[in-house]
Amino acid sequence: MHLLLVEDDHLVAEGLCRSLRQQGYSVEHSSTVKSAMQWLQNDEIELVVLDLGLPDGDGIDILKHIKKHRKNLPVVILTARGSIDDKVMGLDLGADDYLAKPFDPAELFARLRVASRRVTQAQTSTLKVGDVEMDTAAFTVSFQGEPVNLPRKEFMLLKALLENQGRVQSKQQLENKLYEWGEEVGSNTIEVHIHHLRKKFPKEFIKTLRGIGYVVGKR
Amino acid sequence: MHLLLVEDDHLVAEGLCRSLRQQGYSVEHSSTVKSAMQWLQNDEIELVVLDLGLPDGDGIDILKHIKKHRKNLPVVILTARGSIDDKVMGLDLGADDYLAKPFDPAELFARLRVASRRVTQAQTSTLKVGDVEMDTAAFTVSFQGEPVNLPRKEFMLLKALLENQGRVQSKQQLENKLYEWGEEVGSNTIEVHIHHLRKKFPKEFIKTLRGIGYVVGKR
DNA sequence: TCTAAGTTTAAGGTTAATTTAAGCATTAAA
DNA sequence: TTTAATGCTTAAATTAACCTTAAACTTAGA
Incomplete structure (x- = not known):
């Protein structure tokens, strides 16, 4: 499963990339709003892990963009900001989940599994x-x-x-x-x-x- | 939207029922594993808020039962236990979200909105x-x-x-x-x-x- | 508690969906 | 080519669904 990780802190990114790959995801990484947007052109991305607070803009914009253009793409937000207002806002904008740093990778993986389960479901009468x-x-x-x-x-x-x-x-x-x-x-x-x-x-x-x-x- | 609240503490339950109703949910309440199971026979329950640790059994059993019989029914777990292991277990069993007590009602509502979006297909609030x-x-x-x-x-x-x-x-x-x-x-x-x-x-x-x-x- | 706003009930009016019925058109067999 | 059977079309009659209103009731807030 193709996952896009948007995270500017290189140390964190590197660690996450590695462990996500160990979990079986194909991971693409971008550290700026701009490159993230480019990756999102790619239809094969099936799951996004998004850090808010990037150097060249706000991650929330990426979230908005995703929900405008690819409603069904699940997004898990990752951020240092932990206030309830932030959470509520992220979730209401359409994020599927929200984790405050610092977090345990095991919890991220669990939440990603939940999100990816959702990718496959559709029934039409x-x-x-x-x-x-x-x-x-x-x-x-x-x-x-x-x-x-x-x-x-x-x-x-x-x-x-x-x-x-x-x-x-x-x-x-x-x-x-x-x-x-x-x-x-x-x-x-x-x-x-x-x-x-x-x-x-x-x-x-x-x-x-x-x-x-x-x-x-x-x- | 029909919600089942499983919570044994009557004080908490009463408060939650009221505020959930104000949030626009039709709330059914049960305080035991047994009655929760009965409610779950009803197909129109669309969302479950589940407190672990009930008097007559473990809430986790309810979760297992739900995920066995109604995979797509979203469940938000509510509990005093807050360790990461518990979270991971809850999520891996198919819970859609997890909140540790004490929690801010606003955050519960936000997470419920996310869960109910999934039911209704809508993507944002x-x-x-x-x-x-x-x-x-x-x-x-x-x-x-x-x-x-x-x-x-x-x-x-x-x-x-x-x-x-x-x-x-x-x-x-x-x-x-x-x-x-x-x-x-x-x-x-x-x-x-x-x-x-x-x-x-x-x-x-x-x-x-x-x-x-x-x-x-x-x- | 009291009040105002919200919600439900019930009755009568209105309109669209459904049924009826009758005459016309088509088909197939003698 | 006639005939009888079957299906089509139309419009009027009937019925059921919905709208509107106002009053009775309930709830939440001052």
Whole structure:
């Protein structure tokens, strides 16, 4: 894992570099705001250890920069200043953690492990067929990137179709998905909703198979 | 945001509960390992503040249990023991942070904000959507640069919306975020708060999606 | 304690979503 | 090419969701 260490005190830096490498990180080191910024251009940096109080500027600026351009890059702040205000400020600006010098390297390593654990996690509940994309958690749908507003039943119907991409579903099956048991549907609701959906998407997006049902997607 | 406080000292617990609630958390409290475990069955707990050293067992067991069953649930440990070994152990077991007693409440709040950011994906303590800006740490909101005064519940509601910019949230979801369990909301509180918020911001800032919920921001 | 601000409740009005129903269009088989 | 079956379209009727208001209640601060 690639780590950027920003620290101006050469003695401290040297020691840290060595022990971080022993911990298995690939360490890049910079001692000025300027060079730190350059390193940050590099997308391969996955973790930053940042000393505030550098010779040519304030480390806080680096933090701001990171949080503006690479929100998900974890940053652990390292500093001599230990007042609570400083801590609160660093954390509120988006730092993931904060250690006051002097600190025990073991504690830094532990905190880095926590931070790097976080790097890998993402889960999306999104369905996509052609240009139509749905986020079932956020209740949003878009067509060619443009958001489309769907009422509840239309949303549910489209969801049922997208979840069964390429599979034909009868009106009866779809009805069962949209309505509670025992809720009698005495009419052609599904047809009507399909009609409304079709107005919002390309002509042939929802295909009809006469006497069988409806499909979406490849076939 | 739902928080579980595990703390056996009743005096401390009471004070913390109150101030955490003022910080906008819905706080559930338990003072034993057993009841903590029960609370943790509940999926909606999003954040845990854990005192080690409980009467009927070790808090570390709770931590282990959490990390086994709900890896992503952030835990902030709170304890009288302050040695580095303890810290390292707590962190390596998956705690996200560690505070030694006595601590300044402001620092706990700052660290909790960091932990909850992780849950909500937001990166800093300031949330911004359009002309509306919120500083969750300072508890302030502004519209077009002008400060807007919001009562606590309205603030929490707006926060829940801003944290989920572009994501539609149902009334039920919002209710769950603003209220503690056992506190049944027998009425249309959310609707009323939304109404009040709308008076303070532009007409279409909070959008309604009938039958689905409310959103703020892009769509 | 008292007061003012915040919060919840409840009722009635408003509007959008959903269902219904009827007539029109298309398909496939005789 | 006719016919019967199935699906499409439209608009009106119905229903459910939401908004608004005001009053009752609660809480926090002086």
